[in-house]
Amino acid sequence: MSESENIVVETAERMFADLADAQSIIASKSDAWKAPVWDALADAGLTLPWIDETLGGAGADLATGFALLQAAGRAALAVPLAETMIAGWLLARAGLASPAGAMTVAPAQPNGRITLSADGTLSGRARNVPFAADARHIAVLAATADGASVIALVEAAACQIAAGKTLAGDALNGVTFDRVKPIAQAPAPTGVDLTALMLMGAAARSLQIAGALETALDITVRYANERVAFEKKIGKFQAIQHSLARLAGEVAAAVSAAGSAADTLSGGRVAGDALLLEVAAAKIRCGEAAEVGAAIAHQVHGAIGFTSEHILHRFTLRAQSWRDDFGPESHWAVELGRRVAARGADDLWPLVASR
Amino acid sequence: MTAALTFDPIRLPPECEKLRQEVRTFLAEEISAGTFSPQRAQKSDDTDAPGFSKRVGARGWIGMTWPKKYGGHERSFLERYVVTEEMRVANAPVRRFFVADRQSGPVLIRYANERIKMDILPRICRGEVCFAIGMSEPNSGSDLFAAKTKATKTDGGWLINGTKIWTTSAHVADYMLGIFRTSAPTKDNRRHGLTQFLVDMKTPGITVNPIGQISGQSEFNEVVFEDAFMPDDHVLGEIDGAWKQATSELAYERSGPERFLETYYVLTELVRALGREPDLRGAEGIGRLVAQLHTLRRMSVSVAGMLQAGKEPVVEAAIVKDVGTIWEQQLPHRVRNLAAFVEPNVSNHETLERQLDFAMKIAPKLTLQGGTTEVLRGIIARGLGLR
Numbered sequence: 026m027s028e029s030e031n032i033v034v035e036t037a038e039r040m041f042a043d044l045a046d047a048q049s050i051i052a053s054k055s056d057a058w059k060a061p062v063w064d065a066l067a068d069a070g071l072t073l074p075w076i077d078e079t080l081g082g083a084g085a086d087l088a089t090g091f092a093l094l095q096a097a098g099r100a101a102l103a104v105p106l107a108e109t110m111i112a113g114w115l116l117a118r119a120g121l122a123s124p125a126g127a128m129t130v131a132p133a134q135p136n137g138r139i140t141l142s143a144d145g146t147l148s149g150r151a152r153n154v155p156f157a158a159d160a161r162h163i164a165v166l167a168a169t170a171d172g173a174s175v176i177a178l179v180e181a182a183a184c185q186i187a188a189g190k191t192l193a194g195d196a197l198n199g200v201t202f203d204r205v206k207p208i209a210q211a212p213a214p215t216g217v218d219l220t221a222l223m224l225m226g227a228a229a230r231s232l233q234i235a236g237a238l239e240t241a242l243d244i245t246v247r248y249a250n251e252r253v254a255f256e257k258k259i260g261k262f263q264a265i266q267h268s269l270a271r272l273a274g275e276v277a278a279a280v281s282a283a284g285s286a287a288d289t290l291s292g293g294r295v296a297g298d299a300l301l302l303e304v305a306a307a308k309i310r311c312g313e314a315a316e317v318g319a320a321i322a323h324q325v326h327g328a329i330g331f332t333s334e335h336i337l338h339r340f341t342l343r344a345q346s347w348r349d350d351f352g353p354e355s356h357w358a359v360e361l362g363r364r365v366a367a368r369g370a371d372d373l374w375p376l377v378a379s380r
Numbered sequence: 381m382t383a384a385l386t387f388d389p390i391r392l393p394p395e396c397e398k399l400r401q402e403v404r405t406f407l408a409e410e411i412s413a414g415t416f417s418p419q420r421a422q423k424s425d426d427t428d429a430p431g432f433s434k435r436v437g438a439r440g441w442i443g444m445t446w447p448k449k450y451g452g453h454e455r456s457f458l459e460r461y462v463v464t465e466e467m468r469v470a471n472a473p474v475r476r477f478f479v480a481d482r483q484s485g486p487v488l489i490r491y492a493n494e495r496i497k498m499d500i501l502p503r504i505c506r507g508e509v510c511f512a513i514g515m516s517e518p519n520s521g522s523d524l525f526a527a528k529t530k531a532t533k534t535d536g537g538w539l540i541n542g543t544k545i546w547t548t549s550a551h552v553a554d555y556m557l558g559i560f561r562t563s564a565p566t567k568d569n570r571r572h573g574l575t576q577f578l579v580d581m582k583t584p585g586i587t588v589n590p591i592g593q594i595s596g597q598s599e600f601n602e603v604v605f606e607d608a609f610m611p612d613d614h615v616l617g618e619i620d621g622a623w624k625q626a627t628s629e630l631a632y633e634r635s636g637p638e639r640f641l642e643t644y645y646v647l648t649e650l651v652r653a654l655g656r657e658p659d660l661r662g663a664e665g666i667g668r669l670v671a672q673l674h675t676l677r678r679m680s681v682s683v684a685g686m687l688q689a690g691k692e693p694v695v696e697a698a699i700v701k702d703v704g705t706i707w708e709q710q711l712p713h714r715v716r717n718l719a720a721f722v723e724p725n726v727s728n729h730e731t732l733e734r735q736l737d738f739a740m741k742i743a744p745k746l747t748l749q750g751g752t753t754e755v756l757r758g759i760i761a762r763g764l765g766l767r
């Protein structure tokens with residue numbers, strides 16, 4: 026990690042520990058913790074790290090923002106940090122400034138379509154938009170009748186937002202745009218299209234999943250070293266040791282795949298199939314790790330881990346629900362598989378080896 | 381974090397790309413000369429292999445990271461990584477030199493005397509000698525410290541008696557690095573009493589008996605020692621202290637590309653068989669497998685980068701081998717499933733079937749050789765602070 030990444034991650038981790046500690050959140054039985062941690066992040070410029078100072082952001086590099094997202098995953102942070110960061114990033118592509126407050130992006134799924142009519146209004150429906158109900162603004166990627174991409178900023182209040190929640194209980198909403206007039210809009214530059222937005226979102230989710238799994242491993246190992254059964258710490262049973270070794274393998278895979286994708290996007294020089302490989306692999310492998318990893322973590326915890334009082338579910342359920350955002354594993358697998366097939370069998374290894 | 385696992389996104393440096401092209405060109409020439417066929421994994425260790433080893437040696441691709449005075453090339457672990465992965469993916473016949481390159485040479489560099497190093501290491505680098513690993517015995521596998529094959533002190537050396545088993549390449553090897561019992565274990569250290577030796581396989585008193593495998597190959601052997609004499613300077617490292625020497629090599633042994641690429645060829649053939657526009661099921665299946673492969677490679681390169689930086693990523697390396705060998709073991713099964721609806725008239729149908737058949741047969745060994753899944757998970761659990 027670079028110096029600036031270190032500073033940002035340490036700052037954020039202090040905030041998460043002080044203001045978004047999993048056990049305290051559960052004990053509080055309310056959402057009152059959200060505003061203070063959001064304000065602290067916003068005051069430190071961490072909600073808009075990827076945006077130039079001229080557009081209202083903190084002007085950090087992509088790598089720093091990605092490191093922040095993995096740290097947020099480690100805390101299972103349930104405020105729209107990733108969404109705001111991505112929204113700000115999208116707006117900045119078109120030179121649009123970011124407003125203060127929480128944002129989200131639409132579409133948040135690869136098959137979402139929102140159109141910009143000749144009268145300058147947006148229409149269409151975006152399904153499963155994370156935190157739309159908690160956001161003040163939505164950054165929208167829309168298409169005009171002739172197929173050009175446009176980036177627009179809208180007020181969330183101008184849209185119809187359906188009620189909905191993720192597995193982990195965070196807002197996840199259908200958003201209907203019924204001739205919504207944007208606050209601002211501008212053409213998207215070449216290369217910033219739905220695929221680019223999904224790649225960014227998928228990389229962000231991969232890092233959050235990897236982070237959540239890191240913590241799941243951590244608390245599960247700790248628990249195995251405390252819990253006693255048959256007069257032994259359960260961590261002394263070989264079956265438990267081997268389960269935790271498998272969990273460590275899944276965490277390692279998630280951290281590697283997500284870190285590699287983030288590094289690729291941060292470098293900015295890789296495009297096309299190689300970029301797809303990196304990001305698709307991260308989203309697929311992190312999703313698989315979430316499935317296997319969460320199951321092991323719960324198994325080792327026994328009944329206590331199944332209680333609402335215990336912190337484990339904050340990590341395992343979020344890791345599961347993040348799998349579905351910005352394209353689930355099967356979406357990315359089909360995309361990647363099609364590209365690999367189109368290149369042909371003998372071009373598979375050169376593609377893999379190029380990374 | 382209790383479990384500080386490090387997997388930084390290390391990239392191969394630019395000089396590796398030139399090297400990769402050189403290796404590919406070399407391999408393409410060998411393939412067109414008929415030395416081996418990438419489509420016939422099961423043939424890869426047959427007759428032409430010694431000539432191949434020497435040509436690889438002549439290119440400077442054996443002992444790449446070793447000191448120049450021993451015939452090495454003082455290149456980086458990451459450059460070695462590129463050569464290793466290109467050879468694996470091409471199904472090149474590397475067995476004759478790979479063990480020496482990966483394991484035995486580094487042990488000699490660390491523990492052999494100067495005369496032996498000057499004698500043997502340059503020959504390894506030239507691709508002239510083959511090494512075997514003599515650890516397992518009929519009653520000592522995972523529990524290496526149960527080894528009984530005995531080394532008894534005699535004038536100027538040691539007499540070896542006993543039996544090693546599953547010794548890969550012993551029938552063609554020039555040397556073996558063996559672990560023999562020089563003392564009984566002590567009360568508080570059951571690992572005490574084993575000593576590592578350099579064994580010249582031409583020594584009188586050594587008999588090699590080939591053992592057939594379920595794959596139809598006969599790569600491993602029983603090696604019987606009857607009063608085989610080893611001179612004193614063939615002792616490697618501390619007498620009775622082999623257990624202290626084993627661990628540091630393991631990170632190299634466990635995390636390389638050979639730990640997930642051993643059945644790669646079935647994936648290539650699957651992609652070929654499914655064609656340029658596979659159906660949804662085929663596309664998704666390929667996509668998942670490629671995602672898993674890419675992730676493993678990124679993990680493995682990360683460990684190589686740590687080794688290059690002089691670190692000892694023991695737990696990370698064990699994780700790469702655990703996850704990697706399970707993946708390469710499952711790969712033929714996944715491919716078989718995805719290939720179920722392949723048209724019988726696709727051009728590579730026969731190749732795919734033959735490759736699958738072979739990969740399914742060798743699959744069981746992948747999670748046994750060089751330390752089983754269970755042993756690896758024990759090492760990982762220790763790294764996590766559970767043991």
Ligand SMILES: Cc1cc2nc3c(=O)[nH]c(=O)nc-3n(C[C@H](O)[C@H](O)[C@H](O)COP(=O)(O)OP(=O)(O)OC[C@H]3O[C@@H](n4cnc5c(N)ncnc54)[C@H](O)[C@@H]3O)c2cc1C
Nearest residue numbers: 513514515516521522546547548745748749750751752754
């Ligand atoms: C193709 C092939 C090539 C080989 N080449 C070589 C070679 O060149 N040189 C060499 O020295 N050896 C070689 N081996 C041997 C290999 O190292 C051993 O097979 C391996 O270490 C396991 O030992 P074993 O076969 O005696 O099984 P065992 O140790 O008897 O194990 C049997 C089963 O019990 C499990 N087990 C054992 N102990 C434990 C424990 N404490 N906890 C949980 N489970 C346990 C094992 O994981 C395994 O599943 C080779 C093996 C194969 C298959």
